[in-house]
Amino acid sequence: MLPGNRLCPGCGLSLAYRHILKAFDGQVIVTVPASCLTVLHGMYPVTSVTVPCVNTPFATTGASASGLVAGLKALGKKGLTVLAIAGDGGTYDIGIQSLSGATERKSDFVYICYDNEGYMNTGNQRSGSTPLGAISGTTPILGKQQNQKDMAAIMEAHGIPYVATANAAYPLDLYEKVKKARAMQGVRFLHVFTPCPPGWRFPFSDTVKIGQLAVQTGWDVLYEVEGGIFRFTSASESIARGGTLKPVREFLVSQGRFRNITEKQVDELQAAINARWKRGLARAANL
Amino acid sequence: MSDGNPDIQILDGNRAAALGAKLSRVRVIAAYPITPQTPVTEALSEFVERGELDAQYIAVESEHSALAVCTSASIAGARAFTATSSHGLAYMHEMLHWAAGTRLPIVLACVNRAIGAPWNVLNDQQDSISQRDTGWIQIYARNNQEILDSVIQAYKIAEAVYVPVMVCYDGYILSHTEMPVDIPSQQNVDRFLPQYRPHTVLDSRNPKNYNLVTLANPRVNAEGVLCHGYMELRYLLQEALQNSRETIAKVGQEFGELFGRSYTNMFWKERMDDADIVIVAMGSLAMEAIVASEMLRGEGYKTGVLGLRVFRPFPKADVVKALSKSRLVVIFDKNISYGSEGAACSEIKAALYGSKVNAAIRNFIVGLGGRDVAAKELADAVKKSLASLTEGVPNKEYPEWICHI
Amino acid sequence: MQTRGCGHICGESSPGIGEAGKTGEWRDSYPLIDHKKCIPAKQGKAACFQCWLYCPDAVISKTVPVQVDMEYCKGCGICAEVCPAHAITMVAEETSCSS
Numbered sequence: 001m002l003p004g005n006r007l008c009p010g011c012g013l014s015l016a017y018r019h020i021l022k023a024f025d026g027q028v029i030v031t032v033p034a035s036c037l038t039v040l041h042g043m044y045p046v047t048s049v050t051v052p053c054v055n056t057p058f059a060t061t062g063a064s065a066s067g068l069v070a071g072l073k074a075l076g077k078k079g080l081t082v083l084a085i086a087g088d089g090g091t092y093d094i095g096i097q098s099l100s101g102a103t104e105r106k107s108d109f110v111y112i113c114y115d116n117e118g119y120m121n122t123g124n125q126r127s128g129s130t131p132l133g134a135i136s137g138t139t140p141i142l143g144k145q146q147n148q149k150d151m152a153a154i155m156e157a158h159g160i161p162y163v164a165t166a167n168a169a170y171p172l173d174l175y176e177k178v179k180k181a182r183a184m185q186g187v188r189f190l191h192v193f194t195p196c197p198p199g200w201r202f203p204f205s206d207t208v209k210i211g212q213l214a215v216q217t218g219w220d221v222l223y224e225v226e227g228g229i230f231r232f233t234s235a236s237e238s239i240a241r242g243g244t245l246k247p248v249r250e251f252l253v254s255q256g257r258f259r260n261i262t263e264k265q266v267d268e269l270q271a272a273i274n275a276r277w278k279r280g281l282a283r284a285a286n287l
Numbered sequence: 288m289s290d291g292n293p294d295i296q297i298l299d300g301n302r303a304a305a306l307g308a309k310l311s312r313v314r315v316i317a318a319y320p321i322t323p324q325t326p327v328t329e330a331l332s333e334f335v336e337r338g339e340l341d342a343q344y345i346a347v348e349s350e351h352s353a354l355a356v357c358t359s360a361s362i363a364g365a366r367a368f369t370a371t372s373s374h375g376l377a378y379m380h381e382m383l384h385w386a387a388g389t390r391l392p393i394v395l396a397c398v399n400r401a402i403g404a405p406w407n408v409l410n411d412q413q414d415s416i417s418q419r420d421t422g423w424i425q426i427y428a429r430n431n432q433e434i435l436d437s438v439i440q441a442y443k444i445a446e447a448v449y450v451p452v453m454v455c456y457d458g459y460i461l462s463h464t465e466m467p468v469d470i471p472s473q474q475n476v477d478r479f480l481p482q483y484r485p486h487t488v489l490d491s492r493n494p495k496n497y498n499l500v501t502l503a504n505p506r507v508n509a510e511g512v513l514c515h516g517y518m519e520l521r522y523l524l525q526e527a528l529q530n531s532r533e534t535i536a537k538v539g540q541e542f543g544e545l546f547g548r549s550y551t552n553m554f555w556k557e558r559m560d561d562a563d564i565v566i567v568a569m570g571s572l573a574m575e576a577i578v579a580s581e582m583l584r585g586e587g588y589k590t591g592v593l594g595l596r597v598f599r600p601f602p603k604a605d606v607v608k609a610l611s612k613s614r615l616v617v618i619f620d621k622n623i624s625y626g627s628e629g630a631a632c633s634e635i636k637a638a639l640y641g642s643k644v645n646a647a648i649r650n651f652i653v654g655l656g657g658r659d660v661a662a663k664e665l666a667d668a669v670k671k672s673l674a675s676l677t678e679g680v681p682n683k684e685y686p687e688w689i690c691h692i
Numbered sequence: 693m694q695t696r697g698c699g700h701i702c703g704e705s706s707p708g709i710g711e712a713g714k715t716g717e718w719r720d721s722y723p724l725i726d727h728k729k730c731i732p733a734k735q736g737k738a739a740c741f742q743c744w745l746y747c748p749d750a751v752i753s754k755t756v757p758v759q760v761d762m763e764y765c766k767g768c769g770i771c772a773e774v775c776p777a778h779a780i781t782m783v784a785e786e787t788s789c790s791s
Binding site for chain 1: 314315317342343345346347348349351352353355356357358359360361362363364365367381382385488489490491494495496497498499500501502506507508509512514515
């Protein structure tokens, strides 16, 4: 990743992408749909990354990755990993069909969904990943009325060899997971939590703090499922072993996007977090 | 020199298209079944599973993904093929633009079928005609021999000019109708088709980023060279299509030399030399039009048939030349640009404007949704058009329809 | 303006630094490192480097002493937030205006 790209100061994606690319050590072909990452990548004729990259229409990331894999196979080119990397919009919503299809066909690529919980490239409109109660361009007053999809669980249900969650605020954990995924075969899916200062309404110096708060409150859980075996990792593992989750309220008050959230919604979110945490504790193989 | 011993088999159009792809040694096939294209997907799957075709058959979950897979595979450097019809082609509309804009030599077989609403699985040409603006070369086949030959030529054309090619043929009328087809030998097709040389590079030692956002205006790159704005890149696509006529003719000639069937023309001409009434049709309808023309000749009319073959790029100058002696041009369209008229009619009117051709033009919409079109109906329409010349109207505002309204 | 000379037939981009220009011009405050507190500087060897780890734009070097590329630093202030030695302060850029 070269300096002087177009992303916002303090961008969670920018931080994550740095370490993701490092884990591939240049031996990667990236395919990316319309998203903030497209903007990071630059504008013709100058790109701010030094890896080959294929931009693809919004709905097609999974299909594009599938096509690159097939093309490389046809040419007998080995040693390169295809990395599909899309935002939550391009993964949960418009891109879910092509991702599910490519996964069901047992293609061979790493798919990273960087999740800033909204269509941030177009100014923050709600996505399938926008949380309950969050203000967005298309939920401007009442906030989102539905819960997030659990995309990692959906991918786990496809029976793939590796599903993991990671967080821009825990770059070493992210790096290790990407490296691990890189070395595997089949479809490997990573969900990376990437806080967005302008979209979530917090000062851009706080990106890492917010990312860490997400894990400390259980809003984001760091885990991996390898061959069906669930393990907590990094800070989530520490909390699972002997800590307690901070109340979700701490996470909510740190960002302007939750300024209109109701008490009922806060309770609902807390209950969902508690339930998910409990499920994790029950199934974790490393506790 | 033609292909040694002819290998004539009785094939339907779908089989011919699949064989064309097989002989062209495509490496990546991504397709989604849709009536009446489905047998193409099944034939190709069979070739791959039997080991007769060294390719990957990607059973995608939608047509949009089918062309997305082909696009990326083509960027990676693999010869890619897909086939579809109707709603499937409509579903890949966005990707049609994308593939053309990336200048990829993908070949797509479109088995022409009506588009809903309401549902209709039978033939007309609305599907491919609706995509004529996307920057693809469009070739229409009149019979199953032309289908097979056109798919093979399509790769040579596409890979020479870096423009994707759509080979269109009528659903059911051709796709499911068997007729004798001379199958070229693999050996000769290998001589005819060079290896695909992609203009795209996916090399970690020389990293490039394809299809980033462009700006309205030209922009300087990291080396200080002024590069295109969006408009210049699109200009180049149009330029490539305009110039492709030369390549299409050349490829058609080379095909003729090797296989004995020449395709140097942009359209088929039947008894045009002394005709002052010309019937224009495209696809299988152009064969029916010949029957109609013979009927009319029998009654003393001097009719000829202009069977459109290459619809994009539209061969304007050639058409003007071919129609120079006409006093009446009757154009039968199995499609309509709603609110205006049949697409072939618009193209011909545009071509003739400003020329010295002094012909009246009549447009008939026929055969939509699989409505049968009999030669007699075509002949009657021509006679009706002739009779209408007394009105002194060379150019009617809207087309007539041959239907039961 | 004539662009045909670039030789592209499609939107093919090549790598270049500063694609968005000198992004250092974006900031209204810059990170000032106190090398008396900065751990690698104090220890005289490679250590800590949390600022390098967390910089979203990769403009902090993993060197002794740590250096920030001021041409491209966007002034987000994450480095100041994460530094365990509190060695980094965000200092307001001086704006010059004549009155």
